Amino acid sequence: MRRAAGTKVLLGGLSLLVLMLFFLSLLTGPADLSPVDSLRVLVSPDESALTLVMWEIRLPRALLGLMIGASLGLSGAVLQGYLRNPLAEPGLLGVSASASLGAVIAIHSGLAAAFALSLPLMALLGALASVLALHLFAGRTGSALTVILAGVALSSLAGAMTSLVLNLSSNPFAALEIVFWMLGSLADRSMVHVYLAAPFMLAGGALLAGLGRMLDTLTLGPDTAASMGTSMRRLGVLATFGTALSVGAAAAVAGAIGFVGLIVPHLLRPLVGSQPSRLLPASALGGACLLLAADVAVRLIAPERDLKLGVLTAAIGAPFFLWLVIKHRRSAA
Amino acid sequence: MSGLVVQNLSVRLGRRAVLDGVSFTATKGELIGLVGVNGAGKSTLLRALVGLLPSDGSMEFDGVDLRRMKAGERARRIAYLPQEREIAWPIAVADLVALGRTPHRKPFAPLAHTDLEAIDRAMARMDVEHLRAVPATELSGGERARALIARALAQEAPLLLVDEPTAGLDPGHQIDLMQVLTDLTTAGTTVLVCIHDLALAARWCSRILLVDAGTIKADGLPEDVLSHEMLGSIYGITAHIAEVDGRTIIQPLGRVQTV
Numbered sequence A: 001m002r003r004a005a006g007t008k009v010l011l012g013g014l015s016l017l018v019l020m021l022f023f024l025s026l027l028t029g030p031a032d033l034s035p036v037d038s039l040r041v042l043v044s045p046d047e048s049a050l051t052l053v054m055w056e057i058r059l060p061r062a063l064l065g066l067m068i069g070a071s072l073g074l075s076g077a078v079l080q081g082y083l084r085n086p087l088a089e090p091g092l093l094g095v096s097a098s099a100s101l102g103a104v105i106a107i108h109s110g111l112a113a114a115f116a117l118s119l120p121l122m123a124l125l126g127a128l129a130s131v132l133a134l135h136l137f138a139g140r141t142g143s144a145l146t147v148i149l150a151g152v153a154l155s156s157l158a159g160a161m162t163s164l165v166l167n168l169s170s171n172p173f174a175a176l177e178i179v180f181w182m183l184g185s186l187a188d189r190s191m192v193h194v195y196l197a198a199p200f201m202l203a204g205g206a207l208l209a210g211l212g213r214m215l216d217t218l219t220l221g222p223d224t225a226a227s228m229g230t231s232m233r234r235l236g237v238l239a240t241f242g243t244a245l246s247v248g249a250a251a252a253v254a255g256a257i258g259f260v261g262l263i264v265p266h267l268l269r270p271l272v273g274s275q276p277s278r279l280l281p282a283s284a285l286g287g288a289c290l291l292l293a294a295d296v297a298v299r300l301i302a303p304e305r306d307l308k309l310g311v312l313t314a315a316i317g318a319p320f321f322l323w324l325v326i327k328h329r330r331s332a333a
Numbered sequence B: 001m002s003g004l005v006v007q008n009l010s011v012r013l014g015r016r017a018v019l020d021g022v023s024f025t026a027t028k029g030e031l032i033g034l035v036g037v038n039g040a041g042k043s044t045l046l047r048a049l050v051g052l053l054p055s056d057g058s059m060e061f062d063g064v065d066l067r068r069m070k071a072g073e074r075a076r077r078i079a080y081l082p083q084e085r086e087i088a089w090p091i092a093v094a095d096l097v098a099l100g101r102t103p104h105r106k107p108f109a110p111l112a113h114t115d116l117e118a119i120d121r122a123m124a125r126m127d128v129e130h131l132r133a134v135p136a137t138e139l140s141g142g143e144r145a146r147a148l149i150a151r152a153l154a155q156e157a158p159l160l161l162v163d164e165p166t167a168g169l170d171p172g173h174q175i176d177l178m179q180v181l182t183d184l185t186t187a188g189t190t191v192l193v194c195i196h197d198l199a200l201a202a203r204w205c206s207r208i209l210l211v212d213a214g215t216i217k218a219d220g221l222p223e224d225v226l227s228h229e230m231l232g233s234i235y236g237i238t239a240h241i242a243e244v245d246g247r248t249i250i251q252p253l254g255r256v257q258t259v
Helices: A003-026 A035-043 A049-083 A095-108 A118-139 A144-168 A172-183 A191-209 A212-218 A222-227 A232-254 A260-272 A276-301 A309-332 B042-049 B071-077 B093-104 B113-125 B141-154 B171-186 B198-204 B228-235
Strands: B004-013 B016-026 B031-035 B056-061 B078-081 B159-163 B190-194 B207-212 B215-220 B237-244 B247-255
Touching: A003 A035, A003 A049, A003 A260, A003 A276, A035 A049, A049 A144, A049 A191, A049 A212, A049 A232, A049 A260, A049 A276, A095 A118, A095 A144, A095 A172, A095 A232, A118 A144, A118 A191, A118 A232, A144 A172, A172 A309, A191 A232, A191 A276, A212 A222, A212 A232, A212 A276, A212 B093, A222 A232, A222 B078, A260 A276, A260 A309, A276 A309, B004 B042, B016 B042, B016 B056, B016 B215, B031 B042, B031 B171, B031 B198, B042 B078, B042 B159, B042 B190, B071 B078, B071 B093, B078 B141, B093 B113, B093 B141, B113 B141, B141 B159, B141 B171, B159 B171, B171 B190, B171 B198, B198 B247, B207 B228, B215 B228, B228 B237, B228 B247
Parallel strands: B031 B190, B031 B207, B078 B159, B159 B190
Antiparallel strands: B004 B016, B004 B056, B207 B215, B237 B247
16 A cells, blocks of 8 residues: 555656657657757648658657557556466467468558558458457456467467468568568558557557456456456456457557567566556556667667667567576476 | 345256255354365355356345346455465555455545555454565465455455365464454354364354255254264264363364274
């Protein structure tokens, strides 16, 4: 209970950090622009090239970093709470892999070349199809284990189908485009991507944000949670559909960005007294911080080489995951 | 009719009837011990009452059909402590006990003054106040059990269902717990407790329900239900039964010798 004050301080600090990183993201890029002018044209746009750069390149990139990071952080925290497993992450449900499959089909079929928005739309379709399939296979019982098992199976299936498309692709350029898309990036996205993803992310975030108290009761196991008024079925449906909407939309516009949803809740959990309800807002803000920072980093580390954001998060995330495994092994021993 | 009225309650798991036509009433202020061998259906009975299992028959509390109650409404009337003592995250003991107030809270509202009082009362009763800030996953077995019981007490429901609460507690805390349950009944709470320890059941419960193969074999005062004949036929044991200060004392001695 004393934690409540500490959590407020943490949320305030994280909000401030998000704001700073958001501006840093707006001011980072290959074009050497004056920070004051850059921010000025955002408030009052004019006919200059600077306005074009800020509104068409920098702003969508920063906004997507913010939204996608928050979506990944929030859904990661919800899934870890729902599955009562600190190693759970949004990718576990097969949503990201299925979104990738949708996008890959759009690229392979030439649909993406003919109509650019067909790529994110197909990816969204893939994400929604995967969560419907998840409920078809695992939904009834609402047990965490069946959800994980069905998610792993769906994830593998989507991965196999993606490989099949790559395998059969006769066009090397399409194959290269597929591979690059799958690495995950926020480069060259426009406000159209923001408008496309935002409604899904907001809807998904709204479904997830209210689950805190149910997840708190689930700390004591499903039976105790149910005896305290938590509907396990409702919780399962909201957690998976909320994740599918927000993470599916993220994957649709940015490709697969892994490990954010795993690391962020894990790092912040000790700071909120491990209470799932307090972790949700903290993890959303933390996810936004991490992704904005990583997206600034890829532009600073290799300005000319277009280092992919998904590559950086995976390169940081995988060793972190191994560290988690070792820590988990020690505490289990 | 006030209190809990259960009529012809049956639970099937697959084709097997785990509970078969159970009927009993529990009035305000009773401390009822559910005894019986492993697998007799004691835990199933509690689980069915909280709505964790699909069941047939009727269950009413204070004249209201339990199945028609909304989950939150039911949670304000019935607190349940399962046998499993799972704690998924290292939350502080005070936060764990506070979970018991969930059914009483409005969405997104912080803990109210009445909530904080109920939490403090429950922690004091279970002697976990000094562990307030300790992560619940770092507690010893007995402390963990007491913290979890405090959670159920904090719910302050008029009907309390507890499954093997004394398991893992030292004799001192076992007696403390039975005293707490007795105090609750004096204050008007109805308590149903699944309990294997016949000595504790005989000493503390005002009534015993003997569950056997999904039915209620006997229902009455401890000294009437826990007789030499019943202990022999149900548990296959002999016991020393005595009376001290008007209370029944049971000490199991050994297996019934079959010739």
